[in-house]
Amino acid sequence: MTLAELAAAVEHRSSGRLAAKIEGERDRPIEAVAPLESARPSELSFLANVRYRGAVATTRAGAVVLTAADCAALRPAMSVVVCEQPYAWFAFAAQLLHRPAGRKPGIDPNACVDPAAKIGANVWIGPGAVIEAGAEVGAGASIEAGSYLGRDVRIGAGTRLYPGVRVQDGCSIGAHGIVHSGVVIGADGFGFAPFAGTWIKIPQTGRVVIGDDVEIGANTTIDRGAMGDTVIEDDVKIDNQVQVGHNCRIGAHTVISGCAGIAGSAIIGRHCQLGGASMINGHITLCDRVIVSGGTLISRSINEPGFYSAVFPFMTNRDWERNAAVVRHLRELRDRIRALERRLGSAPDIEDLEK
Amino acid sequence: MTLAELAAAVEHRSSGRLAAKIEGERDRPIEAVAPLESARPSELSFLANVRYRGAVATTRAGAVVLTAADCAALRPAMSVVVCEQPYAWFAFAAQLLHRPAGRKPGIDPNACVDPAAKIGANVWIGPGAVIEAGAEVGAGASIEAGSYLGRDVRIGAGTRLYPGVRVQDGCSIGAHGIVHSGVVIGADGFGFAPFAGTWIKIPQTGRVVIGDDVEIGANTTIDRGAMGDTVIEDDVKIDNQVQVGHNCRIGAHTVISGCAGIAGSAIIGRHCQLGGASMINGHITLCDRVIVSGGTLISRSINEPGFYSAVFPFMTNRDWERNAAVVRHLRELRDRIRALERRLGSAPDIEDLEK
């Protein structure tokens, strides 16, 4: 593909919203994307981070995607795709240049597909995959080696399940999704009633319902609802090793980084961003456009969009020992400050520190 | 089943400990349980949370389980199961109404069962399951698609392994257990001796020994002991994505929420509750009835039953930046307060702050 053809394809794929101007050789053939430092003349690169601006001068890439401002400032020697959203442009271009290795459609002879399952056109079902009665797999989907679809599971058109994904009875995944290896959709939520010193299991009779364009990272788990459903809306992106409890609802376009945990019945708004290893308590609500720092535990509902954090700052272990010991006595310290202020006749309104 | 039949069945199943009185139609047919807001006249519901009391007035549920006090206060229009432990009553009723979709017993032709394995009566072994020599599967157990039992593994009667569970050589699980997809029982513990700048593996020769009535959530891992065994006692309930290190012992009736981690050789008492993403350091002991908040790291043994916490409170990122910067200087702040107190002749006993 030439640079000009690539630009036309990106414009088309973005429904005309990503037009670009090419400075330089429109006919340069582009085969792949690559980082600035290792790109070859047949490759397209991208200024991922302001820190790497120097690399634009030295890269051997055949072309680079830049904003008009960066292009004017850096005046690179190679061809430039000038565009106001270089990262999105680059993402579309990379998708066009790196199509996943397609599988010839078909059902591997070592797959176990129940005769009462409905398999759409152009579906690939890998060796060792098991598909139970009543399951439906949409056109162009792929259910790879060793994956499992329980009874009445629905997988949307074009969705890819990598090897070793398990989707339990009754759960559904929309179209154009990507589910990585080791994901478990629809295991029982964690619900028990205490009774005479033991735990009585609450049957988990809800489902997991996942929208379109959802990506779910390796070894992530999403539990089925206790009575109602667990819902993941469209275009949600979930990283690896994330836990989503029963009856959660995750709003559209929200991204959740690795190792995060969302306890049961939490409601997460749209366009939220949950950092790595962040934890959301159960039965609380986050409004739209909440951003949570990595490692932060959110213990109460948040009604204001914004950026929230709760991390103990790291330090040397020696400093930590000294400072952490004081954390155990903060209330006393506050009271001692107040006492000093009273002695000096400068005590502020005590209320300001309550809560 | 009519409401009266259901009440009789719950009473029987609870060994007579959960008697209930029915107010209203004893003969109303009940088919399922459902949340108050979506329940239909053929369904039973339950007041899960005081906040939802208003829903009792508007639900279309055919019956609801309430305490005598709630029943008197709310005076609902539909039939009521009056009972002093509504949650436990509801749990038993839900179990009776929602029996898991049973599998006809048998060994799927695509399973690989070593001739030297012992398979009990009425066992289901799914496609792709692998059972090695010496393994024993108790009556009525099910080993679902793609699960793996190593040599000499023992699975108790009635225990269900969902698709994709791995139990390594020599480990055992008791009766009536539930093990969700992706669980790994008996991987090697993490043990290495340092030697000349490299790490020498300590062979992990112990086992994992799991009691009766244990439930283990999806993608949880429980390592085998280094020399002795890792032990999970009866009626322990473990959520998803939990890590239990080698040589831990988890006491009976303890519940562990998702993403928690328990380092090697930790001993957890009975009737404990470990919150989501809590972490227990290695080689420490928690006595019975310890409750640990979500996100809390327990670094020392606890000898007093009680509720323990350690979470940095969340706030806006801007406030966090300001406050966290001070955390690095708490010791200095304390010293400055002390200096002020000395100047004013009011220094308290310094010992009170020395950890």
Next chain:
Amino acid sequence: MTLAELAAAVEHRSSGRLAAKIEGERDRPIEAVAPLESARPSELSFLANVRYRGAVATTRAGAVVLTAADCAALRPAMSVVVCEQPYAWFAFAAQLLHRPAGRKPGIDPNACVDPAAKIGANVWIGPGAVIEAGAEVGAGASIEAGSYLGRDVRIGAGTRLYPGVRVQDGCSIGAHGIVHSGVVIGADGFGFAPFAGTWIKIPQTGRVVIGDDVEIGANTTIDRGAMGDTVIEDDVKIDNQVQVGHNCRIGAHTVISGCAGIAGSAIIGRHCQLGGASMINGHITLCDRVIVSGGTLISRSINEPGFYSAVFPFMTNRDWERNAAVVRHLRELRDRIRALERRLGSAPDIEDLEK
């Protein structure tokens, strides 16, 4: 094996670096290793922890490994292997006494091996394993039940993949590695460009490249690079449920405990130790020999070897509520101390507390 034969074998296996002197019966037959409290006369034990010194007097072990100093101080009744690195000596001895149950080499008839894969000599491929075209498995490796090797994957000589490991297209693992069940190597990194309120996937075109002598714990995930590779150097030991993001590099001899998370493009030095549930932010660098406490989040690069911590100290929930409330007001407290100091004419240089 007699004690003397064992000592000779350890010396040989350690290339002569672990010589030991035997006090007592050189001809005592030793069959296994065991903890001091349960060891029998045919077993070898080891003083793992100074706390257990008393057990040396009461153990029934046939022999024990001790330093010369401990031997002189404890004067045990049984045979002693006297050696300056007892833990390493014990590790080698345990490896010699507990060789993993070998599999007869071969390809199980229920495995699916593409004819275009290259399988070395003495390899075991278990039932349900799937090996795609172009994959190469080195001599003596074992790819156990239900494991998956994508196209062009390379597995080094003698490496063991336990049941249910997935290695995606193009990734490689060196020689003498151990990969536990549920591990996913080479799932897509988490990369999306924002565009018009939605997320555009960045194809993840890099690989995962893993060195020799690496052990990876159950259900750990290591993502492929976005453009360049994710690299795990030799002798790295990774525990269970660890997440390694795209384009990370983990230096040789580093150990990572369970539930840790390393965000994308982080560079970890050699000989580092990351504690359980520690979290490393993306795009930062840790120099060699950094030790991170369990539960600690590292948010900036570290250029000094040392021991770093960041944990909120645990306390009873009641104390925590009181102290945590003050954390939200630390900046104000600092300002109030400063105001008091000014009033008393003793304000220190304000700069000392900024940042």
